[in-house]
Amino acid sequence: MGIVLANIIAIYRRELQSYFVSPLAYAIAGVFWFISGLFFVTILFGPDGILPAVAAIDLQGQQGVPVPLIDVPYEFIRAFLDRMGWLLLFILPILSMGLYAEERKRGTLELLATSPLTNWAVAVGKLLGVVTFLITMVAPLLIFEAIAIGASNPPMSPVILLVGHLGLILLAAAILSLGMFISSLTDSTILAAVMTFALVLLLLFVDLIAKSIGGPVGEAIAHLSLLKHFNTFIQGIFDTSALILFASYIFLGIFLTAQSIDALRFQRQ
Known part of the structure; x- marks a missing residue:
């Protein structure tokens, strides 16, 4: 068990370090932060934003018109995290496309497949590395969110904030895990990204398919x-x-990634 954990940590550190020396990773983070900032400003101050809506409601209240109550911090967090989820739909396939495809292209995947490292250790280490990098991208957004909801009265429960971001990280980890498997099937990073994007679209809208089928199924x-x-x-x-x-x-x-690499290991024997 100790050897497996040491192998996972070794792969994890190798994978995480590769992101912090990759120009593509910095470009992805920059685009993510820029678009997130646009969403932040639009949700708060845009024509259909929360603050103009609150101002309009206050004006109606002053005029004696009955108005609904709005939990502004909650609505902001919900709307912002919803936008973040859709943004990840485009970002995550790019992050996951090179997890194994680059190894195939450089010829190092065969070395991994025939090394003493277990396939599970390699897959878990790689996934932990890319998820950690994603968390470093998401963490700065908490500062903006804290500023936006810090002046709320009454203060918003931090549980809502934590649970919402937990959902965002879990969504990202699920997509990255499936994208890692797709990346292990090809040496083309572009093909891996496109296939991951298509799979994520299917999983995001599977409820629409379910409604068309209806019934217990x-x-x-x-x-x-x-x-x-x-x-x-x-x-x-x-x-x-x-x-x-x-x-x-x-x-x-x-599991599927480990089986994919195990098949490659069997071919090389």
């Missing part, structure tokens, strides 16, 4: 939707069934 298929369970988290609801679903996707991606 449709209800069963609807539970596979990433979008449905992600929305549960960003509403501040810690749902164990959603947690199990994301964990299942993560495990499935690691």
